[in-house]
Amino acid sequence: MVDLTERVSALAAIYETGTFGATVDGGPSVAFSERRPLSIVHVAGKPDDKAFSDGVKTACGCDLPTTPGDIATSGDLSLVWLAPERWLAVCPNRGSGVLEAAFRDACGDSGAIIDVSHGRTVIRLSGANARTVLMKGAPLDFHKKVFTPGRAAQSAISQCGTLITCPAEDTFDVYVFRAFGQHMWEWLTDAAGEFGYSVETPAT
Amino acid sequence: MLTIKCPWCGDRDLTEFAAGGEGHIARPLEPATQSDAEWGDYIYTRKNTKGIHYERWMHAQGCRRWFNAVRDTVSDEFLAFYKTGEPAPKVEGDGS
Ligand SMILES: [Zn+2]
Numbered sequence: 001m002v003d004l005t006e007r008v009s010a011l012a013a014i015y016e017t018g019t020f021g022a023t024v025d026g027g028p029s030v031a032f033s034e035r036r037p038l039s040i041v042h043v044a045g046k047p048d049d050k051a052f053s054d055g056v057k058t059a060c061g062c063d064l065p066t067t068p069g070d071i072a073t074s075g076d077l078s079l080v081w082l083a084p085e086r087w088l089a090v091c092p093n094r095g096s097g098v099l100e101a102a103f104r105d106a107c108g109d110s111g112a113i114i115d116v117s118h119g120r121t122v123i124r125l126s127g128a129n130a131r132t133v134l135m136k137g138a139p140l141d142f143h144k145k146v147f148t149p150g151r152a153a154q155s156a157i158s159q160c161g162t163l164i165t166c167p168a169e170d171t172f173d174v175y176v177f178r179a180f181g182q183h184m185w186e187w188l189t190d191a192a193g194e195f196g197y198s199v200e201t202p203a204t
Numbered sequence: 205m206l207t208i209k210c211p212w213c214g215d216r217d218l219t220e221f222a223a224g225g226e227g228h229i230a231r232p233l234e235p236a237t238q239s240d241a242e243w244g245d246y247i248y249t250r251k252n253t254k255g256i257h258y259e260r261w262m263h264a265q266g267c268r269r270w271f272n273a274v275r276d277t278v279s280d281e282f283l284a285f286y287k288t289g290e291p292a293p294k295v296e297g298d299g300s
Contacts, residue, residue: 083267139205161265
């Protein structure tokens with residue numbers, strides 16, 4: 001009997017660890033990995049509604065970031081500003097529906113909470129040339145002093161809507177709809193070919 | 205490369221945006237009372253301005269919010285950006 005609730009990565013058919021692309025002095029300067037399994041919850045509500053903002057704080061432990069493009073963190077959870085009145089909560093998998101339920105219980109009717117854990121593919125790039133690879137794809141200001149750790153932006157790479165976050169120095173997470181996951185993986189690894197890149201084991 | 209300033213996200217590339225045509229056109233509050241001519245005017249009639257144009261834009265591949273902009277249709281230069289619901293700013297050269 002096939003367990004239909006088992007989560008299978010959108011990249012499962014093409015994911016291969018190792019070293020690829022050009023042979024460069026000093027070795028590969030971009031490292032790829034898929035971030036999984038994750039709990040990802042889309043959160044919408046009015047930040048000036050106390051029931052909502054208090055509920056979010058109760059559910060995830062941090063205040064709503066209200067500055068466009070900011071990321072708040074609490075332990076292993078990140079709360080990313082997507083748009084006015086919209087955020088994305090991301091953390092290592094807490095079990096089916098657990099993070100969604102935490103938000104729904106705490107926010108009640110004050111927020112619209114949707115579990116999108118199964119609907120996103122998250123690709124992590126790190127290393128000296130990770131920023132350069134993203135510059136090839138998205139029309140954002142990726143200057144080191146502008147796109148800094150704790151910042152995020154929605155944009156497009158190869159015409160696919162993406163959320164790009166910078167969780168740490170020279171480390172970036174690219175979120176796409178699951179159906180675009182394989183295409184985005186192929187686009188990004190192709191763009192990294194000239195620098196040489198490694199593919200690491202998936203991790204959260 | 206043309207840069208557009210989303211009132212929330214800041215300066216972004218044109219390719220992230222969708223143009224929404226002339227701004228500040230209010231939908232009739234009682235559509236059922238409109239004559240065909242009045243409704244047709246609401247749907248179709250636009251100024252086709254040469255010069256200062258008040259228009260709508262949407263940050264389609266960013267925050268997906270609608271907002272307003274003032275653009276010179278001759279030079280394609282943007283003169284102002286403001287949120288939906290805010291009054292239109294007066295800009296130099298606006299003859300309307
Ligand atoms: Zn925006």
